[in-house]
Amino acid sequence: MRALLYLAVAGALAAGCGDNVTARDDAAPSPTFDAPTEPADGPPVNPAGPCLDRSTDLPRPSTTLPCDLLPPGFAP
Amino acid sequence: MQSIRILVPVAFVLSTAGVAAAHVSLASGPAAANKSQKVTFGVGHGCEGADTVKVRVAIPPTFTGVRALRSDFGKATVERDAADVITAITWEKPDGELLDDDYGYYELTIRGRTPDAPFTRLTFVVTQTCRTAGGVETVVQWDGVENEAPELVITPSHQAGWNRYTVAAAVAEEDLPTYLGDALIVWRGTAAYTSNPNTLAQIQATSGVTVLTGGLAANDEIWVKY
Numbered sequence: 001m002r003a004l005l006y007l008a009v010a011g012a013l014a015a016g017c018g019d020n021v022t023a024r025d026d027a028a029p030s031p032t033f034d035a036p037t038e039p040a041d042g043p044p045v046n047p048a049g050p051c052l053d054r055s056t057d058l059p060r061p062s063t064t065l066p067c068d069l070l071p072p073g074f075a076p
Numbered sequence: 077m078q079s080i081r082i083l084v085p086v087a088f089v090l091s092t093a094g095v096a097a098a099h100v101s102l103a104s105g106p107a108a109a110n111k112s113q114k115v116t117f118g119v120g121h122g123c124e125g126a127d128t129v130k131v132r133v134a135i136p137p138t139f140t141g142v143r144a145l146r147s148d149f150g151k152a153t154v155e156r157d158a159a160d161v162i163t164a165i166t167w168e169k170p171d172g173e174l175l176d177d178d179y180g181y182y183e184l185t186i187r188g189r190t191p192d193a194p195f196t197r198l199t200f201v202v203t204q205t206c207r208t209a210g211g212v213e214t215v216v217q218w219d220g221v222e223n224e225a226p227e228l229v230i231t232p233s234h235q236a237g238w239n240r241y242t243v244a245a246a247v248a249e250e251d252l253p254t255y256l257g258d259a260l261i262v263w264r265g266t267a268a269y270t271s272n273p274n275t276l277a278q279i280q281a282t283s284g285v286t287v288l289t290g291g292l293a294a295n296d297e298i299w300v301k302y
Contacts, residue, residue, distance in 0.1 A: 012107065021215035063281050064278055064282040065261075065278045069278070071263045072299065
């Protein structure tokens with residue numbers, strides 16, 4: 001019975017823990033931060049603004065268990 | 077000057093001294109199973125204003141290959157049985173170094189091999205002797221009867237990453253943080269345990285996964301990630 005539960009959970013989690021072979025390496029990165037705007041007739045506006053979203057911001061953790069916390073054999 | 081030896085019961089010590097936290101403790105924390113390592117005892121208090129002058133630690137038979145380290149407190153001497161196995165170690169403060177009050181903290185260290193018994197505790201019986209400036213001695217037994225004895229928590233030896241164990245004896249739910257509190261996550265089937273509240277929230281939010289409750293039973297197989 002436990003083995004069946006184990007397999008059921010593994011299947012449910014499989015989609016979320018698959019590999020990334022379908023990801024395109026040449027895909028253009030999307031903008032990740034709000035760059036300061038530079039008017040054509042003047043210097044950048046507020047270049048040192050305190051509220052810019054930087055691309056170095058850490059991603060938020062998943063709300064569910066990440067794959068690396070699932071035990072061996074738990075996910076395909 | 078003649079010394080008077082008094083054996084002081086725990087209730088008397090704790091109620092009259094007003095230092096409930098006073099005890100000989102394991103300052104080095106949990107120890108991995110079946111591994112030669114140092115174990116340090118912390119002597120946090122003397123006895124009702126009297127400084128500690130001698131500490132004797134009885135060595136459990138399953139703690140083997142014992143060596144004593146000299147302490148700032150004093151030199152160590154050992155007791156051996158007929159098989160030449162060390163059965164106890166005593167540290168004694170040199171004459172002339174007695175403090176005039178109880179403000180010292182001492183650490184006493186031994187090295188030895190822990191038993192291959194993860195998820196258990198190893199009790200060390202300790203005898204503490206204090207002496208006032210006037211020469212009155214008090215002896216306190218930290219033996220688990222009169223006073224709480226120091227207990228060495230034996231955790232499973234592990235490596236970074238995934239480790240698989242078969243639990244030899246049951247582990248109560250309240251003891252999981254003691255033995256597995258430093259693990260990232262523990263799995264038994266589809267039930268998981270963690271001491272990290274954020275990871276616990278992830279466990280609770282993951283479909284098909286339950287929070288491990290009720291502790292562990294003997295012969296349970298668990299996966300643990302450190």
